[in-house]
Amino acid sequence: MEFSSDANQRIARLAAHLQPQMEESSILRRADCRAKGGSPGFKVAILGAAGGIGQPLAMLMKMNPLVSVLHLYDVVNSPGVTADLSHMDTGAVVRGFLGQPQLESALTGMDLVIIPAGVPRKPGMTRDDLFNINAGIVKTLCEGVAKCCPNAIVNLISNPVNSTVPIAAEVFKKAGTYDPKRLLGVTTLDVVRANTFVAEVLGLDPREVNVPVVGGHSGVTILPLLSQVKPPSSFTPDETEYLTNRIQNGGTEVVEAKAGAGSATLSMAYAAVKFADACLRGLRGDAGVVECAFVASEVTELPFFATKVRLGRTGAEEVYQLGPLNEYERVGLEKAKEELAGSIQKGIAFIKK
Numbered sequence: 185m186e187f188s189s190d191a192n193q194r195i196a197r198l199a200a201h202l203q204p205q206m207e208e209s210s211i212l213r214r215a216d217c218r219a220k221g222g223s224p225g226f227k228v229a230i231l232g233a234a235g236g237i238g239q240p241l242a243m244l245m246k247m248n249p250l251v252s253v254l255h256l257y258d259v260v261n262s263p264g265v266t267a268d269l270s271h272m273d274t275g276a277v278v279r280g281f282l283g284q285p286q287l288e289s290a291l292t293g294m295d296l297v298i299i300p301a302g303v304p305r306k307p308g309m310t311r312d313d314l315f316n317i318n319a320g321i322v323k324t325l326c327e328g329v330a331k332c333c334p335n336a337i338v339n340l341i342s343n344p345v346n347s348t349v350p351i352a353a354e355v356f357k358k359a360g361t362y363d364p365k366r367l368l369g370v371t372t373l374d375v376v377r378a379n380t381f382v383a384e385v386l387g388l389d390p391r392e393v394n395v396p397v398v399g400g401h402s403g404v405t406i407l408p409l410l411s412q413v414k415p416p417s418s419f420t421p422d423e424t425e426y427l428t429n430r431i432q433n434g435g436t437e438v439v440e441a442k443a444g445a446g447s448a449t450l451s452m453a454y455a456a457v458k459f460a461d462a463c464l465r466g467l468r469g470d471a472g473v474v475e476c477a478f479v480a481s482e483v484t485e486l487p488f489f490a491t492k493v494r495l496g497r498t499g500a501e502e503v504y505q506l507g508p509l510n511e512y513e514r515v516g517l518e519k520a521k522e523e524l525a526g527s528i529q530k531g532i533a534f535i536k537k
């Protein structure tokens with residue numbers, strides 16, 4: 185069938201609109217697109233957006249009314265994820281970026297960068313077994329952040345968080361862009377799990393429960409403070425032992441159940457969005473936004489530690505003290521600090537070597 189040149193132009197325009205908004209390779213270039221992301225809101229990038237966490241996280245961020253522009257970066261499959269999500273009739277404009285040459289475009293102008301890039305555990309592995317691969321990935325991505333959006337808040341999910349956060353801090357120090365308030369290791373999944381398991385034991389709705397979880401994000405470094413649960417509750421020694429073990433091993437529980445197909449992705453995406461939304465509310469200037477996170481800290485003698493932090497316009501503006509601990513928690517704290525010290529040092533040494 186023959187078309188007039190007018191019809192051909194209309195078809196070409198339609199075809200262009202059907203393409204995902206991929207940087208460079210797109211027929212419909214960003215400059216030609218009417219949706220410029222000009223609506224009020226924050227610009228958020230997800231690095232590792234095509235992964236098990238990245239995809240549901242990207243979907244939930246596309247649904248977040250605080251987000252005006254969502255950049256999806258990965259080394260594989262980001263065009264498909266971008267095309268798919270770009271059809272959702274929510275406010276955020278989605279743009280995809282594929283591979284290292286597009287990292288800078290993905291990061292330029294971002295307010296918040298969420299990093300779930302890297303390999304997940306298989307049964308029998310510790311999070312530290314991921315260090316050799318994920319350390320290099322986090323280093324490269326953070327070098328990009330330092331260059332292209334040095335003022336962005338960074339939410340670091342890639343494991344081992346106890347080492348990847350110190351790696352990121354060293355990368356930023358080297359680049360001269362380090363602001364400890366803006367680098368946050370995401371430990372929200374530990375809190376989400378703790379709320380769920382404690383609610384089960386107490387027979388409450390998990391949405392009514394809040395459990396501070398401090399320390400770090402691996403094994404004994406995950407320290408739930410059951411003495412500070414809200415609403416105030418008491419636990420028998422057996423309940424305390426059961427809950428502490430279950431919270432500390434929640435990640436392994438999922439890794440084993442998935443039997444080689446990865447680690448927590450859906451609950452992690454939920455937790456990541458809960459935390460990212462809190463960061464965005466802080467950036468907007470909301471008062472009283474408090475979450476646990478693994479940050480630069482003077483709460484203990486260690487340079488990084490997870491505690492409650494108050495999120496504001498400049499990131500983690502206040503790092504809260506631990507509060508009163510019971511004997512069980514004091515013993516747990518000593519074990520946590522011992523393991524954390526080695527993991528933090530390993531991260532720092534990776535960049536300094």
Ligand SMILES: NC(=O)c1ccc[n+]([C@@H]2O[C@H](COP(=O)([O-])OP(=O)(O)OC[C@H]3O[C@@H](n4cnc5c(N)ncnc54)[C@H](O)[C@@H]3O)[C@@H](O)[C@H]2O)c1
Pocket residue numbers: 231232233234235236237238257258259260300301302303304305314318321324325340341342343344345370371372373374401446447448449452
């Ligand atoms: N902090 C936490 O509570 C928490 C919870 C769950 C998982 N994790 C960690 O998150 C990470 C990702 O887990 P997942 O299940 O999504 O894994 P996955 O393998 O499903 O996805 C990872 C994605 O990262 C991408 N990627 C790899 N190298 C990259 C690079 N250089 N730049 C950009 N993207 C890159 C991959 O292509 C993939 O799409 C793992 O390290 C995992 O251990 C952390």
Ligand SMILES: O=C(O)C[C@H](O)C(=O)O
Pocket residue numbers: 304305311343373401434435436438439447448
């Ligand atoms: O356990 C893992 O390896 C992933 C993550 O850290 C989790 O806690 O689920």
